[in-house]
Every structure is written in structure tokens, then in C-alpha cells.
Amino acid sequence: MTVCNARPGPAFPVPGTVILMSRATLDKDPREVASMFDGVARRYDVTNTVLSMGQDRYWRRATRKALGIGAGEKVLDLAAGTAVSTVELGTSGAWCVAADFSVGMLTAGQARKVPKVAADGTRLPFGDNVFDAVTISFGLRNIANRGEALREMARVTRPGGRLVVCEFSTPTNRLFATVYKEYLMQALPRVARAVSSNPDAYVYLAESIRAWPDQAELAHQIAGAGWSAVRWRNLTGGIVALHAAYKPQR
Numbered sequence: 382m383t384v385c386n387a388r389p390g391p392a393f394p395v396p397g398t399v400i401l402m403s404r405a406t407l408d409k410d411p412r413e414v415a416s417m418f419d420g421v422a423r424r425y426d427v428t429n430t431v432l433s434m435g436q437d438r439y440w441r442r443a444t445r446k447a448l449g450i451g452a453g454e455k456v457l458d459l460a461a462g463t464a465v466s467t468v469e470l471g472t473s474g475a476w477c478v479a480a481d482f483s484v485g486m487l488t489a490g491q492a493r494k495v496p497k498v499a500a501d502g503t504r505l506p507f508g509d510n511v512f513d514a515v516t517i518s519f520g521l522r523n524i525a526n527r528g529e530a531l532r533e534m535a536r537v538t539r540p541g542g543r544l545v546v547c548e549f550s551t552p553t554n555r556l557f558a559t560v561y562k563e564y565l566m567q568a569l570p571r572v573a574r575a576v577s578s579n580p581d582a583y584v585y586l587a588e589s590i591r592a593w594p595d596q597a598e599l600a601h602q603i604a605g606a607g608w609s610a611v612r613w614r615n616l617t618g619g620i621v622a623l624h625a626a627y628k629p630q631r
């Protein structure tokens with residue numbers, strides 16, 4: 382099924398240009414971010430599973446359940462990368478489309494038989510109110526203008542439709558939070574060096590997680606983008622949080 386034509390925005394490199402960035406900075410320049418993910422795409426799935434010690438599967442399952450989707454519904458999985466998250470959503474019976482602006486990531490997931498669209502999350506190539514639910518896993522943190530992305534997600538969701546944001550967050554136990562920060566800055570880049578196709582990108586990952594707002598602040602930002610009844614649930618002691626919300630009925 383074809384739902385749209387991709388509408389490449391400024392994040393897509395102009396043909397003929399070569400971007401040599403191996404990692405993005407916290408400015409999150411869209412070209413640098415897309416290029417960095419192109420660079421990790423080949424071994425993205427395995428690196429994720431190793432770095433999260435297998436927890437990624439549990440986080441994806443919890444995201445699907447929190448979204449409460451089922452057969453007959455249309456779901457957008459934004460910043461879907463290799464579409465591993467989209468496949469998990471699809472086990473609900475809902476029709477799920479993967480959207481991402483890294484063509485490298487989408488291509489690395491080409492064996493996954495779900496519809497894929499190359500699209501910038503801040504300029505989605507979909508009409509208003511077309512999805513029953515929208516979700517983004519480990520993607521919002523990488524989008525430079527997260528307010529714009531949250532508003533775009535609201536635009537394409539029908540009134541009363543659901544949002545779930547799955548993202549790294551702040552561990553609730555202080556002692557554990559200290560150990561975890563150490564893991565992020567010391568061990569994570571080292572482990573990534575052994576498994577990833579672009580280990581430098583995992584320095585960015587550690588930095589971006591540390592700079593990310595905590596659960597309450599992110600809930601506030603989601604509400605500020607027009608979503609209602611925002612609440613969250615911690616997974617794995619707050620390493621990850623699921624924020625859920627509705628698009629207001631009006």
C-alpha cells in the first residue's frame with residue numbers, strides 16, 4: 382500500500398555532497414545525525430542488543446502494549462531506523478509504517494517486510510489526522526527540534542489518537558543512577574568499539590542520554606506540544622521511560 386511520497390527536507394544530503402561526520406554533536410544538526418545513523422546502520426540491531434544487555438526487546442514489547450493498538454488501526458513508527466520497532470508493533474495486527482530520515486538505516490532493515498518511508502520527523506509527508514496512534518522509540522532525543530516533531534506527530538494523529546514516546550530517561554535510584562552514568566561514559570563507548578560499525582557514534586549516544594530531560598520535564602514538553610493526559614511509566618528502574626498521551630478531541 383502506498384500512503385504518500387517521501388518529501389525530502391533539508392536533512393537529506395544534496396546528491397553529490399559527501400558528509401564525513403562519524404558522530405553528531407549535541408547541536409543535532411539533521412545532516413550530521415542522518416549521516417551518523419547511516420554509519421551505524423549495518424550493525425545497529427546487534428549493537429543495541431549487546432549494549433542494552435537484551436533489554437531492548439522488553440522495552441519494545443512494553444511500547445507496543447502501552448500504545449494499545451490492534452487490527453484495523455493505522456500506526457506511525459517515527460524514527461523507526463531499521464524497522465525493528467515497527468515489526469514489534471505489527472505483531473498487534475495493526476497496519477504500521479516505519480518513517481526515518483536515514484536511508485542507510487531503512488536499507489539495513491530492508492528484509493523486514495513493513496512499509497517504509499524516508500521522511501523528516503519535523504516535516505512529515507502525511508495528511509492531518511490519518512493515524513490512530515503514533516510512536517517514537519529512542520528517536521525523539523536525536524531530533525534537533527523536538528517541539529516541532531511532537532507537534533507534527535499530533536498533526537498526523539486523529540483526535541483521540543494515542544502517542545507513546547519510548548526514550549532513555551533518569552534512573553529513579555540515586556546510587557544506581559551514579560553507576561549507570563559511569564557505565565554510559567566509560568563502558569558503553571568501549572563495548573561499542575567491539576561491536577559497532579561506527580563506535581564514535583556511541584560517545585554521542587552517552588552524551589545525548591546524559592543531556593536528556595528527566596521524566597517530569599519531558600512530560601511537560603509533550604503537553605506543551607498540544608498532547609493531553611500526559612503520564613509516564615519507568616522501565617528497568619528508569620533507564621527507559623514510556624510517556625503516553627492523547628490528542629485532544631476537538
Ligand SMILES: C[S@@+](CC[C@H](N)C(=O)[O-])C[C@H]1O[C@@H](n2cnc3c(N)ncnc32)[C@H](O)[C@@H]1O
Pocket residue numbers: 392411414415418459460461462463464465466480481482483486500501502503517518519520523524525
Ligand atoms: C536510535 S535510532 C532508533 C531506531 C528505532 N526506533 C529503534 O528503536 O531501534 C534513532 C533514529 O532516529 C532517526 N532520526 C533522527 N532524527 C530524525 C528526524 N528528524 N526525522 C526522522 N528520523 C530521525 C535516526 O535516523 C535513527 O534511525
